[in-house]
Amino acid sequence: MSNDENIYRQMLNAIVEHQLPPGARLPEDRLSEAFGVSRTGIRKVLQRLALEHFVIIEKNKGAQVNRPNEAEASEVLDSRILIEPQLIPALLDHWNTEHSERFRIMVTEEKRAEEANQLADSIQLTARFHYELAKLSGNQVLASFVEQLCYRSSLILAAYGTRGSVGCECGDHSQLLDILDQGRKDEAKTWMSHHLKHIKSSLILESKPEENIDFQRLFGR
Amino acid sequence: MSNDENIYRQMLNAIVEHQLPPGARLPEDRLSEAFGVSRTGIRKVLQRLALEHFVIIEKNKGAQVNRPNEAEASEVLDSRILIEPQLIPALLDHWNTEHSERFRIMVTEEKRAEEANQLADSIQLTARFHYELAKLSGNQVLASFVEQLCYRSSLILAAYGTRGSVGCECGDHSQLLDILDQGRKDEAKTWMSHHLKHIKSSLILESKPEENIDFQRLFGR
DNA sequence: AATGAATTAATTGTGCACAATATTGGTGTG
DNA sequence: CACACCAATATTGTGCACAATTAATTCATT
Numbered sequence: 001m002s003n004d005e006n007i008y009r010q011m012l013n014a015i016v017e018h019q020l021p022p023g024a025r026l027p028e029d030r031l032s033e034a035f036g037v038s039r040t041g042i043r044k045v046l047q048r049l050a051l052e053h054f055v056i057i058e059k060n061k062g063a064q065v066n067r068p069n070e071a072e073a074s075e076v077l078d079s080r081i082l083i084e085p086q087l088i089p090a091l092l093d094h095w096n097t098e099h100s101e102r103f104r105i106m107v108t109e110e111k112r113a114e115e116a117n118q119l120a121d122s123i124q125l126t127a128r129f130h131y132e133l134a135k136l137s138g139n140q141v142l143a144s145f146v147e148q149l150c151y152r153s154s155l156i157l158a159a160y161g162t163r164g165s166v167g168c169e170c171g172d173h174s175q176l177l178d179i180l181d182q183g184r185k186d187e188a189k190t191w192m193s194h195h196l197k198h199i200k201s202s203l204i205l206e207s208k209p210e211e212n213i214d215f216q217r218l219f220g221r
Numbered sequence: 222m223s224n225d226e227n228i229y230r231q232m233l234n235a236i237v238e239h240q241l242p243p244g245a246r247l248p249e250d251r252l253s254e255a256f257g258v259s260r261t262g263i264r265k266v267l268q269r270l271a272l273e274h275f276v277i278i279e280k281n282k283g284a285q286v287n288r289p290n291e292a293e294a295s296e297v298l299d300s301r302i303l304i305e306p307q308l309i310p311a312l313l314d315h316w317n318t319e320h321s322e323r324f325r326i327m328v329t330e331e332k333r334a335e336e337a338n339q340l341a342d343s344i345q346l347t348a349r350f351h352y353e354l355a356k357l358s359g360n361q362v363l364a365s366f367v368e369q370l371c372y373r374s375s376l377i378l379a380a381y382g383t384r385g386s387v388g389c390e391c392g393d394h395s396q397l398l399d400i401l402d403q404g405r406k407d408e409a410k411t412w413m414s415h416h417l418k419h420i421k422s423s424l425i426l427e428s429k430p431e432e433n434i435d436f437q438r439l440f441g442r
Numbered sequence: 443a444a445t446g447a448a449t450t451a452a453t454t455g456t457g458c459a460c461a462a463t464a465t466t467g468g469t470g471t472g
Numbered sequence: 473c474a475c476a477c478c479a480a481t482a483t484t485g486t487g488c489a490c491a492a493t494t495a496a497t498t499c500a501t502t
Contacts, residue, residue: 249453250454
């Protein structure tokens, strides 16, 4: 694996696993010495993360982990609600017992991670489940977008999730596999839709006091 | 406007307007002297364009304008077919006469550009029409994705489009506005779906002999 | 003349140094 | 004591130089 990709993965993981919480500053010096590469390499990675909305870069102020506002949180979830159920039909065209078994193993791991209270693994596995499902639709363009949305969702859960927002899905995922095994297309679509709406409704989107208030926008000018 | 953003825009325009055709090499030296900035700034822009799939960067071989293969072309159009019609309901919630007038002006410009045979303007305006429509749905996350897909479609038309692939849409767009003015939701959805399928079917996706055959994948390893 | 090796040229990858900017802390004055 | 101003520090922005890699050319050999 290329070095850049490796650093990117590590940082993305740290962000979605909430080890780098929303708002955390990411000074290039520290990162460059932590990873043992020059600032040049770090900057490349940070810019990629910024384009994918995982970090925010402000000119002459550096990078920090994105703290999604309520609008962004809502839109990301709405996007998933709009897209993921629509992928079910194409997905079912390729669905077979091998896939089913592979996903059941994933669900087992999800449960294990949840019971062991390993939040990081749990988050990763939940996102992977949805992404791998999207990939089976056969459309890699959409699958990549869904992947990004899933990881952004993890970030959103860090900011607006209740305790258990992540874990409470695990039992659910095996339900979907049952439905898919029976080839019930419409039921699978509505299940996916409900599932995502459930996640969205579990968020606390009331305007909680933001820690970095944009006073300029609020009063000034 | 920031300097980076300016360079990015100019290059993106040149690409989607087919002034930089698919496969064109983009040496950092030439670009840096053309734009009057150092290679550092150019690299940043190139990396952004690469993440958005407008250029391909190969290690130690530099950047070139992406030449989408048939799978990618198909998937991009399918993505639009899946998403854009679904945006209609939310869009209609905000639709009013001001919007209608604004879009009719855009369509008029489209026609003018087409009749004047100004391919570049025509391409830009077509993409803008779909993007601005998507923005009205109120979901900026999805709208940005649609924007990217529209521009990628321009690139695809450069590679697989027939003469008139671009222009033949203009008359159509005003049809949609009529339907929207009448608030006919389902009709607008199916219109959008047909419209995009029509564009996709106008592409020549037969496996034309690829100029760069990947012998590595074919035989090697 | 065709093939293959070796040299040369062109291009990208990476780290460093310095400039530009923002933030923080301190100092002096009203 | 409040306020403005200035200095110091920390951090990012940018360009340049050199290393590493690839592509092109030349040359020798059969």
